[in-house]
Amino acid sequence: MQFSILLAVLVAFAGLGFLWGRARAAAVASASGRRLHSRARHHGMLVAAWTGGPGIVVLLLWAVVQARLGGAGEGMSAAAAWAGIAVPLAVAIVGLTWGVRRITPQLRARNQFETVLRNLLLLASAVAVVTTAGIVLSLLLESIRFFSLVPLHEFLFGLHWSPQIAIREDQVASSGAFGAVPVFAGTLLISLIAMLVAAPVGLLSAIWMSEYAAPNVRATVKPILEILAGVPTVVYGFFAATTLAPALRDLGSFFGLGVSSESALAAGVVMGVMIIPFVSSLSDDVFRAVPDSMRYGSMALGATKAETVQRVVLPAALPGVMGGLMLAISRAIGETMIVVMAAGLAANLTANPFAAVTTVTVQIVTLLTGDQEFDSAKTLAAFGLGLVLFFVTLALNVLALEVVRRYREAYE
Amino acid sequence: MSGAPRSTHQQVRAGLKRRHAAERRFRAMGIGAVLLALLALAGLFASVITQGYGAFVQTRITLNLYLDPEVLDPSGMRDPEELRRANTNAVIRESLRQRFPDITGRSDLRKLYALVSTGATFELADHLVTHPDWIGRTIDIDLLAAAEIDMLHKGRISRDVPEDQRRVSDQQIAWVDALAAEGRVAFAFNTTFFTSGDSRDPESAGILGAVVGSALLLLVTLVLAFPIGAAAAVYLEEFAPKNRWTNLIEVNINNLAAVPSIVFGLLGLAVYLNFLGLPRSAPLVGGMVLALMTLPTIIIAARASLAGVPPSIRQAALGVGASPIQTVFHHVFPLALPGILTGTIIGMSRALGESAPLLMIGMVAFVVDVPTGFTDPATALPIQVYLWSDAPERAFVERTAAATVVLLGFLIAMNGLAVFLRKRFEVRW
Known part of the structure; x- marks a missing residue:
């Protein structure tokens, strides 16, 4: 609360600085009888920047330090609390007076303010880099702690995953409970099922939209298909858990198959529906990028439309299509809510789509919701899984973008 | 080439039928894929809406309540703070007992009381705060029904299921039917759903x-x-x-x-x-x-x-x-x-x-x-x-x-x- 009030006060100070700077510049100009280099307005903005900028930076730093040291702040002395208020205000006041005092007709206030603005823009664009660095660093640091408890090879190649046991028996890693292979296998199984749904449906839709459909039909169908990607994943999860999974289970028992109510099939099929638009929209763009001259050439030789698509357009577009499929796979691997709601918790190493399997994302969620102790291997394991997830999806994306880019260059 | 020499024209002709069929098949597959995707979208929305529209109305039971001043406001001050804490539960239970006087057993009574949601006591308290003049009168007030009764009234709990497999007993169904025959069980727009936070009781839970x-x-x-x-x-x-x-x-x-x-x-x-x-x-x-x-x-x-x-x-x-x-x-x-x-x-x-x-x-x-x-x-x-x-x-x-x-x-x-x-x-x- 104190933070937001101080922030408001500093913003108000900056506003004051603008008004004062502008008035001062006008006064200086008429007193000296010379023309200002910059408009009075620019002088005002520069003073406002000098007032608000340093004050807000100090305030933010102070808030971070305070949160790091004191938690809620009970342990802090009154002096420190007062310093937290006084220091940012003092910095702002110093900035204000200094900014006002340096106003002269010759001051290139506009240029200086524009430099400030430009640096702010640069700073904003650096946020993306900082975010990536933050992700990599936080995942790496926690994972290193995890791998000091559980050896890396055991995590990557171990066949037994039951993180809960390790906590209860208080003997981390001795039982080999952190072998993530079943978790990876479950993720792959569900992603495979999803791709078996999404790839044919998405590709055939894309072919129909780009090669057969009238332009106005395509213009309506494409956005409607893209709604599928815009539906919140929690809705898919709800659908999978309450509608599809029980239906599949009943269907299975009708045929005498033992279908788990948390079967990989239900989660995979629903996930497949979700990623149809990733395949169809990307492939559609790729097909349309294939030059028409190739189609005309094929048709002039007497090929039917289907033959043209299968033997000319599809091979030409293959790299781009592969790129789209890779993006879809990376989407499937990283998808969380559908599997959290519809897939199982137990890590079974199986290729049976009717059995319950678990995935990387499900395990991250189960390990990190509820009580956390940050030194236990159980909690840290989530970061190990997160690291794998991040790098696998990153590799798939980089590869996919590269493939698509190469392919584009081939036709441009 | 085999047998009698055929012109290119004849060869192409011979294959045309097959190739055109393949063309039609391919096209049908494309349309089929689009339709499948659209069907999935429609199915998703239909499933969610058919499951969810019912929650926008809520079953309410109208009870004839004697708002006993002795029970609700013993101090007689009509102080809003005290009315908010009033023992409305007793009034509701008394009314249910009056309506079904032949029920006496402890467990039967508990089942009877369970017709009305625990949230109803707060509703009644709110009524008392806004209308302190109601105290002392006998009045018809509609109260929140329990979630199970709501489900029963909406037909989501089937009456055909054996009694031990559903959450509403035959007795309770009989009571609800008796109340319904008097027109005392009705649907109303579920305002609770939009005006309150989460709750352990489904009927009081809101978004x-x-x-x-x-x-x-x-x-x-x-x-x-x-x-x-x-x-x-x-x-x-x-x-x-x-x-x-x-x-x-x-x-x-x-x-x-x-x-x-x-x-x-x-x-x-x-x-x-x-x-x-x-x-x-x-x-x-x-x-x-x-x-x-x-x-x-x-x-x-x-x-x-x-x-x-x-x-x-x-x-x-x-x-x-x-x-x-x-x-x-x-x-x-x-x-x-x-x-x-x-x-x-x-x-x-x-x-x-x-x-x-x-x-x-x-x-x-x-x-x-x-x-x-x-x-x-x-x-x-x-x-x-x-x-x-x-x-x-x-x-x-x-x-x-x-x-x-x-x-x-x-x-x-x-x-x-x-x-x-x-x-x-x-x-x-």
Whole structure:
């Protein structure tokens, strides 16, 4: 609360600085009888920047330090609390007076303010880099702690995953409970099922939209298909858990198959529906990028439309299509809510789509919701899984973008 | 070649039928795939709506209540604070006993009392506070029915199922039918669903807390992501020199757009909660995580929009002596703003539907109170859907679907606004 009030006060100070700077510049100009280099307005903005900028930076730093040291702040002395208020205000006041005092007709206030603005823009664009660095660093640091408890090879190649046991028996890693292979296998199984749904449906839709459909039909169908990607994943999860999974289970028992109510099939099929638009929209763009001259050439030789698509357009577009499929796979691997709601918790190493399997994302969620102790291997394991997830999806994306880019260059 | 020599013409002719059939098959497969996808979409919406529409009405039981002043307001002061704590439960139970005087057994009575929700006592207390003059009178008041009775009345609990397999006993069904015969059991619009927070009782549970939580989240996300995203796009599109640093930033943004959302949650947990010590379950932290997640979307959309402003605008501004900054902020940016806003709304709608990163920062708590500030514990609409979908009660399934309908409604509204903005302000140069 104190933070937001101080922030408001500093913003108000900056506003004051603008008004004062502008008035001062006008006064200086008429007193000296010379023309200002910059408009009075620019002088005002520069003073406002000098007032608000340093004050807000100090305030933010102070808030971070305070949160790091004191938690809620009970342990802090009154002096420190007062310093937290006084220091940012003092910095702002110093900035204000200094900014006002340096106003002269010759001051290139506009240029200086524009430099400030430009640096702010640069700073904003650096946020993306900082975010990536933050992700990599936080995942790496926690994972290193995890791998000091559980050896890396055991995590990557171990066949037994039951993180809960390790906590209860208080003997981390001795039982080999952190072998993530079943978790990876479950993720792959569900992603495979999803791709078996999404790839044919998405590709055939894309072919129909780009090669057969009238332009106005395509213009309506494409956005409607893209709604599928815009539906919140929690809705898919709800659908999978309450509608599809029980239906599949009943269907299975009708045929005498033992279908788990948390079967990989239900989660995979629903996930497949979700990623149809990733395949169809990307492939559609790729097909349309294939030059028409190739189609005309094929048709002039007497090929039917289907033959043209299968033997000319599809091979030409293959790299781009592969790129789209890779993006879809990376989407499937990283998808969380559908599997959290519809897939199982137990890590079974199986290729049976009717059995319950678990995935990387499900395990991250189960390990990190509820009580956390940050030194236990159980909690840290989530970061190990997160690291794998991040790098696998990153590799798939980089590869996919590269493939698509190469392919584009081939036709441009 | 075999046998009698055939001309090319004959060969082609012979194969034509087969090839045309293949053509038709291929085309049918394409249409089939599109129809399948559309069917899946329709099925999804139909399933959610058919499961959820029922939750928008709620069964209410009208009871003839004697509002006994001795029980409700022994002090006789009609003090609102005291009325709020009045023993309304006793009045409701007395009324039920009066209506069914032949029920005496302890367990039978308990079943009888269970017809009315525990939330009804609070409803009645609210009535007393607003109408203190009712005390002492005998009056018909409609009260919230228990969730099971609601389900029964909506036909979601089948009467054909053997008694031990349903949550409503034959006795209770008989009582409800008796009350219904007098027209005392009726549906009313479920205002509770929109005006209260979460609850363990399905009939008293509402989405207001989640909606407010989502609004706070989106506000934080918007305040952070829009200025930063727009500024980053302006820099990259208008000012950035073509060098390795700029290239790095661009590659970064493209990759961030494809990072699984749960990884952003891990980042939030490690940096915001553990390193910076910000509070768990707070919309502030959730909004900060979602802002990082939506940033790439906004930057990419904003850049496309800025790139669409023709160079002649920039040249004209520079030509009359504007500085590069003035050119951008006075001319280019305002012209690109509709496109940037459209991208922002789409990013916001994605943030609204997102739940995985919020699970990581502890926004899955059971929160009864409607949050009032950015650091209060809160949930969000999709999280509420997730939490309720886990609940075993039949009535919560209906509410989960109803909350989903509300969520989809918000999303459709936001995307509709984005489409409207695009259509209304789109400039063709």
